[in-house]
Amino acid sequence: MIRADETESTIVPRIEVGERLEAGFEWFEDTFDSAINWVGSTVAYISDGLAEILAIPDALILTVILAAIAWLVRNWKLALGTVGLMLFIITVDQWNEALETLALVAVAAAIALIIAIPLGVLAAKSQIASRIIRPVMDLMQTMPALVWLIPALAMFSLGMTAGIFATLIFALPPGVRFTELAIRQVDAEVVEAGHAFGSTPAQILFRVQLPLAAKTIMAGVNQVIMLALSMAVFAGFVGAGGLGTEVVRAISQLNLALGFDAGLSVVMLAIYLDRVTAGIGGGEGVLAKLLRRRKSAPVQTEETAEDKAATGSPTT
Amino acid sequence: MTDTASNNVAPAVSVQNAYKAFGRRPQTIVKRLKEGATRDELKSQGMAAVIDASFDVAPGEIFVVMGLSGSGKSTLIRTLNGIQPPTDGTVKIFGQDITNVSPRQLRSIRREKIAMVFQHFALMPHRTVGQNAAYALEVRGISRSDREKKAEEALNMVGLAGYGGSFPHELSGGMRQRVGLARALAAETDLMLMDEAFSALDPLIRKEMQDQLLELQQQLGKTIVFITHDLNEAMRLGNRIAMMRDGRIVQIGTTEQILNDPANDYVAQFIQEVDRTRVLTAGEIMEPPVAVLGAGQGPRAAHRLMREHQTSALCVVDQTRHLQGVVYEDDVAAAVAAGAEGLTGLLRQMPATLPGTLLAELIGAASQHAAGLAVVDDHGRLHGVIPRVTLLNALADTSAEGAVRTILEEAPA
Numbered sequence: 001m002i003r004a005d006e007t008e009s010t011i012v013p014r015i016e017v018g019e020r021l022e023a024g025f026e027w028f029e030d031t032f033d034s035a036i037n038w039v040g041s042t043v044a045y046i047s048d049g050l051a052e053i054l055a056i057p058d059a060l061i062l063t064v065i066l067a068a069i070a071w072l073v074r075n076w077k078l079a080l081g082t083v084g085l086m087l088f089i090i091t092v093d094q095w096n097e098a099l100e101t102l103a104l105v106a107v108a109a110a111i112a113l114i115i116a117i118p119l120g121v122l123a124a125k126s127q128i129a130s131r132i133i134r135p136v137m138d139l140m141q142t143m144p145a146l147v148w149l150i151p152a153l154a155m156f157s158l159g160m161t162a163g164i165f166a167t168l169i170f171a172l173p174p175g176v177r178f179t180e181l182a183i184r185q186v187d188a189e190v191v192e193a194g195h196a197f198g199s200t201p202a203q204i205l206f207r208v209q210l211p212l213a214a215k216t217i218m219a220g221v222n223q224v225i226m227l228a229l230s231m232a233v234f235a236g237f238v239g240a241g242g243l244g245t246e247v248v249r250a251i252s253q254l255n256l257a258l259g260f261d262a263g264l265s266v267v268m269l270a271i272y273l274d275r276v277t278a279g280i281g282g283g284e285g286v287l288a289k290l291l292r293r294r295k296s297a298p299v300q301t302e303e304t305a306e307d308k309a310a311t312g313s314p315t316t
Numbered sequence: 317m318t319d320t321a322s323n324n325v326a327p328a329v330s331v332q333n334a335y336k337a338f339g340r341r342p343q344t345i346v347k348r349l350k351e352g353a354t355r356d357e358l359k360s361q362g363m364a365a366v367i368d369a370s371f372d373v374a375p376g377e378i379f380v381v382m383g384l385s386g387s388g389k390s391t392l393i394r395t396l397n398g399i400q401p402p403t404d405g406t407v408k409i410f411g412q413d414i415t416n417v418s419p420r421q422l423r424s425i426r427r428e429k430i431a432m433v434f435q436h437f438a439l440m441p442h443r444t445v446g447q448n449a450a451y452a453l454e455v456r457g458i459s460r461s462d463r464e465k466k467a468e469e470a471l472n473m474v475g476l477a478g479y480g481g482s483f484p485h486e487l488s489g490g491m492r493q494r495v496g497l498a499r500a501l502a503a504e505t506d507l508m509l510m511d512e513a514f515s516a517l518d519p520l521i522r523k524e525m526q527d528q529l530l531e532l533q534q535q536l537g538k539t540i541v542f543i544t545h546d547l548n549e550a551m552r553l554g555n556r557i558a559m560m561r562d563g564r565i566v567q568i569g570t571t572e573q574i575l576n577d578p579a580n581d582y583v584a585q586f587i588q589e590v591d592r593t594r595v596l597t598a599g600e601i602m603e604p605p606v607a608v609l610g611a612g613q614g615p616r617a618a619h620r621l622m623r624e625h626q627t628s629a630l631c632v633v634d635q636t637r638h639l640q641g642v643v644y645e646d647d648v649a650a651a652v653a654a655g656a657e658g659l660t661g662l663l664r665q666m667p668a669t670l671p672g673t674l675l676a677e678l679i680g681a682a683s684q685h686a687a688g689l690a691v692v693d694d695h696g697r698l699h700g701v702i703p704r705v706t707l708l709n710a711l712a713d714t715s716a717e718g719a720v721r722t723i724l725e726e727a728p729a
Binding site: 187189190194212 | 397399423424425426427428430431432434435436438439440441442451452454455456499503509
């Protein structure tokens with residue numbers, strides 16, 4: 001056992017990095033106490049509200065709604081699959097827990113994206129911002145996920161908010177990275193064309209870069225949601241509720257049956273969220289077709305050309 | 317005919333001693349270049365892409381910048397709309413210096429004055445053809461119905477009527493570049509920059525696009541700066557051509573000037589590979605018709621004219637200089653001997669061509685007609701003649717004279 005002022009080496013002195021970070025964190029907590037409280041209560045309000053709304057309809061009705069969403073963003077096969085996934089969760093009696101987890105993931109992922117996408121845009125536009133943001137993202141992602149539960153607990157005490165905070169930190173980085181990559185990958189000649197015709201920076205961003213980066217950004221959104229879901233289970237340790245709490249309970253009771261029920265429910269939820277977000281990114285679903293409503297390819301007559309110009313196409 | 321730089325009209329584009337260097341300290345590179353350092357000596361510090369470029373482009377002119385990859389031509393064209401602002405020197409677009417304006421002003425100049433066509437089309441894949449064509453107008457804040465109308469007009473102009481609702485990926489390469497062209501035309505700017513616009517297209521489509529561009533330019537009278545690495549293309553399109561090498565402009569001139577009087581070995585080497593029959597046009601090599609015969613005159617007048625001008629054939633024109641045909645020496649002599657009065661029966665057909673016709677298309681006709689070819693305008697009025705010897709001369713590559721020896725000197729006395 002090494003004492004506080006000793007290290008394994010006789011030469012290298014002990015520096016209390018952890019203690020200093022803790023002191024810094026405590027200073028932060030004290031200084032922004034009211035802000036933290038406000039954020040905590042707001043997030044709690046939103047996530048509780050969402051969980052309650054999800055709990056209003058009967059399990060089967062919500063299943064149908066989720067299946068309808070799957071059909072809209074992808075196809076009827078996924079809709080059918082969705083029914084199967086949800087029926088599994090209902091039948092192992094994890095439905096309410098799954099809804100809580102879904103609410104936690106939704107809020108955490110939404111906040112993560114609200115922060116991550118603008119940060120990613122900033123990193124893509126500014127080399128300096130990129131150099132600062134990258135190591136921070138590395139830190140957030142490589143730090144063992146459970147460690148983030150400690151400050152979460154200290155700031156927001158036991159409950160869903162702490163879980164959301166820890167989940168948020170863990171799930172944020174891919175959102176930033178994918179957004180930066182997506183925008184950097186947009187064909188430079190197309191961006192140049194935008195400049196050549198006198199577009200403002202905002203026009204370049206919203207009319208050229210973001211639409212062309214959308215597919216890759218959606219891959220980032222998918223990653224954020226998947227990471228949020230995996231972290232949501234860890235969040236059970238800080239009493240975030242939902243499937244995570246069930247898993248923690250199963251561990252403490254060594255209850256393998258409960259562990260599988262809750263664990264497999266997480267898997268079902270993961271499959272659903274993954275396929276749906278991938279479907280949005282793929283843009284092949286009914287919804288995408290509705291949004292892209294237009295007349296089909298080349299027609300030669302003058303009349304149709306005029307007709308087309310008059311109706312235009314509403315994808316702008 | 318095309319030496320427009322000396323005209324009094326204010327130039328559409330005026331570039332004075334422009335430099336563009338890339339690297340940590342571009343200013344230092346330019347300073348060293350001005351002190352006489354070469355591009356290679358400065359390689360460790362950065363890249364001197366454009367060195368001391370100066371030229372004027374007259375309104376309505378097609379100015380071609382020709383060079384191999386790495387010669388700085390693409391950078392040069394980007395200094396014209398400020399996408400790559402020059403490190404030193406000035407660039408004026410319709411009299412306005414764009415090198416020291418605010419970003420906002422620069423954007424408005426780009427919106428109002430300059431359109432651009434790109435090598436790889438640079439269409440926006442998420443927008444329909446119509447929306448792509450309307451992009452410049454959209455940026456300018458023109459109402460939806462107006463810009464759709466103008467975009468459609470532009471699409472009609474390039475032969476893409478009815479494709480407004482398609483997406484770029486549904487079109488072939490040639491059609492996509494037509495969309496790129498339509499986008500630039502819809503912007504209704506007086507200046508159009510074309511960066512290797514046809515280089516990515518296959519040869520047949522490329523020729524078609526070149527013809528279309530020439531046609532559009534005649535209709536619309538735009539000023540065009542065209543970048544290419546293909547000298548045949550440069551000579552087909554350009555009123556004047558700037559030859560670039562290693563960042564410098566080594567020669568500016570018309571097709572004829574460059575072919576007949578290359579500024580240095582580099583240019584000379586280049587033009588060796590040019591198929592002259594496919595770049596020179598009838599209008600460029602024709603000679604003024606020194607002796608023409610009025611349709612009302614008789615064989616005697618013809619005989620006298622032929623003797624005066626030492627020629628064996630005469631073009632015959634009416635009072636408004638419309639070409640009627642040609643008379644030959646033998647026929648005239650016979651008619652004079654027979655004491656005939658009019659030209660009836662003497663008049664032979666004369667092959668006539670337009671000034672824009674390429675020499676390749678003339679050779680067949682020239683071989684069959686001793687009198688050579690007449691050059692007429694659209695209304696059939698005589699502009700000039702191309703005797704066979706002129707045609708041969710034009711085809712001759714001046715740099716390859718060593719291949720033929722003059723035998724007379726070596727013949728025994």
